[in-house]
Amino acid sequence: MTKNSEIRQYGKVCTISGKSFNANTSNFYVNKNSSDGLHPYHKDFDNFRRVTGASVERVRELVNLINS
Numbered sequence: 001m002t003k004n005s006e007i008r009q010y011g012k013v014c015t016i017s018g019k020s021f022n023a024n025t026s027n028f029y030v031n032k033n034s035s036d037g038l039h040p041y042h043k044d045f046d047n048f049r050r051v052t053g054a055s056v057e058r059v060r061e062l063v064n065l066i067n068s
Contacts, residue, residue, distance in 0.1 A: 014042035016049070016056060017063050 012023035021027040021042055028038035029046065039046065041056070049059045 012036065012038060014045055015040040016045040016059050017042060 011020040012028060013020050014028075019042070023036065023038060025038075027042055028040075029043060030037060031039040034040070041049070045059060045063070048054075049056060052059075054062075
């Protein structure tokens, strides 16, 4: 498991929303297989995707509609 000291302390872009968030475990799940130790989706967007059963692409479409 990645240690907190190994997680970068600057912004990370959520690949679902395209928005930048602080790169920490409050915003992203830990993923020991990624280069920065964090999952590419913000927790809120990932939880929404999981609860609704929607694909990443469908959630991206929804976010884009909301933001346009």
